[in-house]
Amino acid sequence: MPNHDQLPTDEERDMLRGSVRGFLGQHIAGARTVDAGRQTERQLWKQLANLGLTALGTDPGQGGLREVVIVQEELGRAGCGSPLLSAALLNLSGVVEQANDERVAAVLAGMHTGDHCIPLAFGEFDGDRSAGRPALRSDRLTGDIAFVEGAEGATHFAVFTAGPVLTIVDADAPGVMIEAATAMHLGGQSRVRFADAPTVRVPLNKDGVDNLVAIARLGYAARAYGAARRAFELAVAYAKERKQFGQAIGRFQAIQHKLANCHIDLQGVELTIGSAAKQYDAGARDWHWFAAAACVLAGDALRQVSLETHHTFGAIGYSEEHEAPRHFKRIHLDVLRHGGARPARDELADRFLGGTPDRLPEYDLGPAANEFRGEVRAWLLEHWSGERRAAHQQPPFAEREYDRAFALDLGRTGWIGLAWRKHFGGQERSAFEQLALMEEMERAEAPRAGAPVQAAMLQVYGTPEQRRKYLPEILNGKAIYGMGYSEPDSGSDLASLRTRAVRDGDHYVINGQKIWTTTYWGEYMLLAARTNPDSKPAHAGISMFIVPMDTPGITIQTSTTMYGGTFANVFYDNVKVPAANMVGDEGNGWKVLTGALATERGFIGGGIVLKVAHAFELLCTYLRGVETDGKPMRLDPIVRQKIGDLAARIESGRQMMLYCAKQVDSGETPPHDAAASKVYSGELMERFGEVALDILGLEATLTEGSPGAILRGRIEQNLRHSLMWVISIGTNEIQRSIIAQRGLGLPR
Structure with a gap:
């Protein structure tokens, strides 16, 4: 695996993506399929080689698996079935360096210049029983390989056989026959038959082949992602323009939520594929696990996205003249290759259900966060383990959501203000250090502490006096806040809230009701109230207040929740709150609240x-x-x-x-x-x-x-x-x- 420090930068990767997208946009027509004839395919292959794409994986400075993934995504967007992944697999296998045979070296060198195109088949190592399992006898190959891309323009074929041994066969050698085939009504999926075809051989080890299969699955998942992303972008654009019942269909909530689901799925697939490639390039021990997770996720999510985008297109998506059908086919083919999600899912199960207990892999969060993670883990072992933790877990759920003594202990570390600015008493730590704290707290099953929303609100909108009074209480673990937002007729629609706050000298008098309030037992309530009932729009008349919960006029009626906790209806009857307790300007509460x-x-x-x-x-x-x-x-x-x-x-x-x-x-x-x-x-x-x-x-x-x-x-x-x-x-x-x-x- 390449040295992480030698790999291209993010800026260079962006340049690679732009270059490949520009080239494919210029050379691959919108309705092009991959079965365009040997001469055309070889011309395209030569052009791709001139861009350096057939050499990806040979030199860390030119790119590793992340660069291969980028190219695969762009091939998917363009609907191009060129077998660049085969070249990347051969490069990443190390066979280029191991090729002592001059014939093998010449073939691979020709691949880098674009003179040779070499589709790769895994044979019995493939993971899909229909891929074919040709056998090698006395340097002669017999049997079939199926679903071969780029066979029409191939100069050679590379096939893994028992051993494992990589065998290379000249496409024009006697005993080689190529039969064009279609799958999902998409061309370019050839079956290649070998009948005592002469070969040259390169022995490899089994672990190396397993790695290549995992990389291949990930590469095809990346290409499927590119196709799904392109189809999704087309569907979003269509939803903005297509009108039904006098308005764009993208205004309909059903369409909005359908496409929002697609966006979430695509983001998850994109991030997991990118993470797996990054783990490989960094030489991480768990990279196989990350690749398996990405393939399992892609197998389900991308097919669902392809269905939903077609639902958005409606009948227009049926036409083969449209791009969408081609992407639909590509997605379904690619997520099934080499066994698809099935062997990847089994690999994940082995990690967690095998004989040796294992946990989810820890992320490398960077030197500072990694060190802090260990510090938090050691602190929790001392302050939240053994009898103390066991005693906390004995009461019912409703009584163990918060522990004041623990909050005070945590307050002494300063970690409640982990991300705060130093002039507020914080430590100005990174978001990744915050994640490290959250992760260790969750694994230790420690109770929550602090008031992050209220603290952030005070730091941005609070007056100097408010900051001096309230922030130290939060930082030291002495105070916790509830949030008084929802009302009987305004849950998610906070702009319609009715609780009133009327100015009376240097106080506001609050009347109204809040419901579903969970942290009603805290020292303070962060309360949203209407100070101007006539403002337009309605949210312009809302203001935010810090209300001490021991203020006269507050009545709490609790209810048991279905999850074993409690929430409350909180009634405010002529509750007098100092005007100095308003957070932000009057009528600016919507901005404070949404922020x-x-x-x-x-x-x-x-x-x-x-x-x-x-x-x-x-x-x-x-x-x-x-x-x-x-x-x-x-x-x-x-x-x-x-x-x-x-x-x-x-x-x-x-x-x-x-x-x-x-x-x-x-x-x-x-x-x-x-x-x-x-x-x-x-x-x-x-x-x-x-x-x-x-x-x-x-x-x-x-x-x-x-x-x-x-x-x-x-x-x-x-x-x-x-x-x-x-x-x-x-x-x-x-x-x-x-x-x-x-x-x-x-x-x-």
Whole structure:
């Protein structure tokens, strides 16, 4: 594997993408298929070689797997079936350096110049039984290989046979016959027959071939992603222009949410593929795991995207004159190659259900965050383990969501203000260090502490006096805030809230009702109230207040939630709050409020996915020790399939978490990206709970405290709790509208 420091920069990768896209846009016609004849294919191959694309993988300075992935994505966008991936596989295999035979060296050298085109077949190592398994006898190859791309323009074929041995056959040699075939009604999928065809041989090791198969699956997933992305972009553009019932169909919520789902799926696939390629280039031990996760995710997500984009096009997408059908076919072919998601899913299951317990791979978050992760882990081992942690877990869920003594201990570290500016008393640490803290806190099952939304709001909009009074209380773990937003007639529609705040001298008098308030037991409530009932638009008359919860006139009526916690109806009857407690200017509360929610959503998806990841690891640990009818449950094919699928989906959520953290560190958190992470992670938590019940059956429904409750009842409790994450902090339906309108530019 190449030295990470030698690889191209992100700017150079952008240049590569632009160059390849420009070339393919100029040379590949919109309706072009790959079965255009030998002469045309060889001309195209020569041109691609002139761009240096047939040499990718030979020199770290010219590119590694990330560059190969970029090229594959662009081939997918253009609908080009040129077998560049075969060249990359041969380069990455190291066979170029091992080719002692002058004939082999000459063939491979010709591949780099574009004089030779060499489609590669894995034979018995392929992972798909229909790919063909030719056999080598006395340097003669006999048998078939199927679904071969670029065979029409090939000068040679490279085929793996038992050993493993890489055999190279001249396409014009006696005993070689090429039969054109179509798959998904897409041309260029030839069957090649060998009948005692003469070969030259290069021995390789089995691990090397397994690596190449994993790379090949990832490369085809990347090409499928490129095709899906192109079709999706066409569908979005179509939705903006196509009119029905007098308006663009992109204004309809059904279309907006359909395309928002596609955007989320595509982002997850893009990030997981890119991560896997990066792990390979960095020489990471777990790169195989990341590649398997990407392939499993792509297998389901990209096919769903291809269906949804066609639904958006309607009848126009049926026409073969349109691009969409070709992309549909390409996606379905590519995600199935080399066994597709099936062997990748099994590989994921092996990691978590094998004989040796294993966890989700830890990310390299950078030197500072990696070091901080160890510091947090050591601190939690000292301050939140053993008897203290065990004692905290004994009471019911509603009584262990918060621990004041722990909050004070954490406050002494300064970590509650990890990301705050130093002049506010913070440490100005990076978003990745925040992730390290979140990850370790979740794995230690430590209770939450601090008030991140309120702290961010005060730092941006608070007066100097407010900052001096309230920020130290939050930083030291002494104060926690509730959020008084929702009302009986204004849940997600906060612009319609009715709670009034009327100025009376140096105070405001507040009257109204808030519902579904979870942290009603905190020291303060961050309250949204209307100070100008006649303002236009309606949200212009909202202001934000810090309300001490011991203020006279506040009445709390609690309710038990379905997930075992509590929330409250909070009534405000002539509650007098000093005017100095207003955060921001009067009537500016909407800006203050939405800014705070955007801050929270930037990390809320990451927090949720870390909860799912921890629960997943606990579930897998439990499954390794369970038998059903005398057989280990971990060997059950259905269980393995479900665990592999969950692992891939969790990895997608973790990648979205990292993506949001990177944006935070760059100084921006686009609301549609935070929304995508929140939507995906919340629904992933729901999915995890449902799948866990499917695997474990009725006994998994036993509640905490019941005899025989699995994992102290946390499986079913997590499922009940998951609904809150989908609804709170802006329902997922609202988040999908944000994605569609702000991210995709669909009309409001």
